[in-house]
Amino acid sequence: MEEIIAVRLMGGLGNQLFQYATAYALAHRQGKKLVLDTRFFDNYTLHGGFKLDRFSISASLLDDRQRRQFPSWQIHLLERMPRLSRCLKQWILEQRFRFQPIECALSRPANLVGYWQSEKYFAEFRDEIIGEFQLLAPPPAKHWQHYETMQRRQSVAVHIRRGDYLSNPAALKTHGFCSLGYYMRAMALLNEKLASPHFYLFSDDIDWTMQQFSTTEFADHCTYVAGGSAEDDLWLMSKAKHHIIANSTFSWWAAWLAKHKEGKMVICPSPWFATEQLCEDDLIPAGWIKLDKNQE
Numbered sequence: 001m002e003e004i005i006a007v008r009l010m011g012g013l014g015n016q017l018f019q020y021a022t023a024y025a026l027a028h029r030q031g032k033k034l035v036l037d038t039r040f041f042d043n044y045t046l047h048g049g050f051k052l053d054r055f056s057i058s059a060s061l062l063d064d065r066q067r068r069q070f071p072s073w074q075i076h077l078l079e080r081m082p083r084l085s086r087c088l089k090q091w092i093l094e095q096r097f098r099f100q101p102i103e104c105a106l107s108r109p110a111n112l113v114g115y116w117q118s119e120k121y122f123a124e125f126r127d128e129i130i131g132e133f134q135l136l137a138p139p140p141a142k143h144w145q146h147y148e149t150m151q152r153r154q155s156v157a158v159h160i161r162r163g164d165y166l167s168n169p170a171a172l173k174t175h176g177f178c179s180l181g182y183y184m185r186a187m188a189l190l191n192e193k194l195a196s197p198h199f200y201l202f203s204d205d206i207d208w209t210m211q212q213f214s215t216t217e218f219a220d221h222c223t224y225v226a227g228g229s230a231e232d233d234l235w236l237m238s239k240a241k242h243h244i245i246a247n248s249t250f251s252w253w254a255a256w257l258a259k260h261k262e263g264k265m266v267i268c269p270s271p272w273f274a275t276e277q278l279c280e281d282d283l284i285p286a287g288w289i290k291l292d293k294n295q296e
Contacts, residue, residue, distance in 0.1 A: 003032045006062060006070060006111040010040040012047030013230050014249025015115060017133065020052060020059070022116035024132065025125045026102055034059040035066060037111060047230070054231040056134045070111045099282040117249060118282040119256065130257055139232040146200065146225060147239050153198040156190055157240035158183065159251030160203040176274030178246050180212055181296035186244040186267040187218050189289070193265065200225055200240060202233050202251075247272045247293060256285070269293030 007023035009016050020036070027034040036059050041049040062070070070090060092102060094114020099121065102112075122129060138144075149155075162177060190197050199222045203209040206226040213222055225236065230250070237243070237254035243266045245251035255266045270290035272280035284290065 004035050004066065004109045005030065005032045006035045006037050006066065006109065008037045008040060008111060008113045009050065009052070010044070011115070012250065013051045013234065014251075014253050015117075016050070016052055017253045018115060018117050018249060019112070020057065020132070021125075021129050022121040023112050024059070024129060025122035026112070028125060028128075035063075036061050037067075037070060038062075039067075051231060054136055054229075055132065056136055057132050066109070069109055097278045119285055120282060130259070133253075133257060135231060135235050139235050140228065143225075143228055143232050143236045146223065146236055149198075149223075150200065150236075150239050150241070154194045154196060154242065155240040156187075156194075156197050156199045156242040156244060157237040157251075157254060158187070158199050158201045158244045159237065159246045159248060159254065160201065160205070160209050161246040161248045161250070162208065163204040174273060174275055174278070175247055176271075176293070178269045178293040179296050182269055182291055182293045183213075183244065184216065185295070186291055187216075189267065189291075190242060190244070190265060191218070194242065197221065197242065198223065199244075200236075202237055243267070245269070252283075255288075265289065267291055 005023055005027040007019050009019050023034055036052070038050050038061060090108060090110055092110050092112045092114075094100075094112075094116060097115070097117070099118040102121075139147075160178070160183065187197075187199060199218060201209050201213060201222055202225050206224055210224050213219060225233065228236065234250065234254050234257075237251065238257040238259075240254075240258065241260045242264060243251070243255040243258065245255050245266065245268050247269045252268075255268075258264060266285075266288040268284055268288045268290055270280060270284070270293060272278075272283060272293075
């Protein structure tokens with residue numbers, strides 16, 4: 001039987017990156033081949049669907065024989081059976097939203113099902129994962145222009161997520177959203193600690209963002225980035241020297257992938273979630289600065 005680790009990909013780009021990185025690390029620890037189960041996206045197009053094919057990943061997609069090893073309907077059945085042990089036959093299930101070492105002795109092909117939102121699953125493979133997440137196609141010319149100015153400044157990537165966090169009641173209940181006050185305090189903090197920072201603002205609601213920030217004390221030090229794909233924006237955000245992120249795995253990854261190390265500052269919102277049932281302790285890396293996302 002072929003020695004493989006499969007991972008069920010689901011959600012937006014940030015979630016897919018977490019799932020891939022965790023499975024990549026597990027496959028390499030165990031000396032197995034990594035394959036991707038993308039069937040979730042057969043009926044899911046929110047956030048652009050499957051996105052990892054834009055990157056130089058080394059994993060392949062499930063072939064027809066491997067698909068038969070992991071029947072799609074079983075995944076949905078197993079997700080509704082929380083009493084199952086962490087490893088059951090071919091399935092490795094995330095039991096709760098906290099880091100839990102994957103200690104199964106994998107003597108057969110296995111499929112990871114979960115979100116795995118902690119760098120503790122893969123931090124030891126940081127350099128390899130950064131290599132896996134390089135863009136296949138070059139970003140557009142306007143992104144290159146922003147990149148060049150970012151390198152000459154104390155550049156700060158600022159991510160403002162609204163979209164489904166406001167329009168989707170379930171997403172709002174789970175995540176909430178970052179107040180304008182959170183961003184003002186984060187920008188003020190970096191303005192104190194850095195020499196003439198310049199803020200590059202990314203948002204899924206760029207018109208609202210421009211309206212709100214154009215009248216602030218930082219208006220003359222803001223550049224608004226619009227019109228790029230998710231993967232192009234992720235690339236550009238990761239080129240900034242500092243980061244103010246939303247409670248979004250998308251900007252989490254932009255900050256984590258950033259190679260700038262000398263004095264890099266990352267400000268993140270806390271509480272990350274709007275529900276006490278989910279814990280941020282293993283999600284937020286050590287050294288990132290937490291600010292209250294709800295304070296005006």
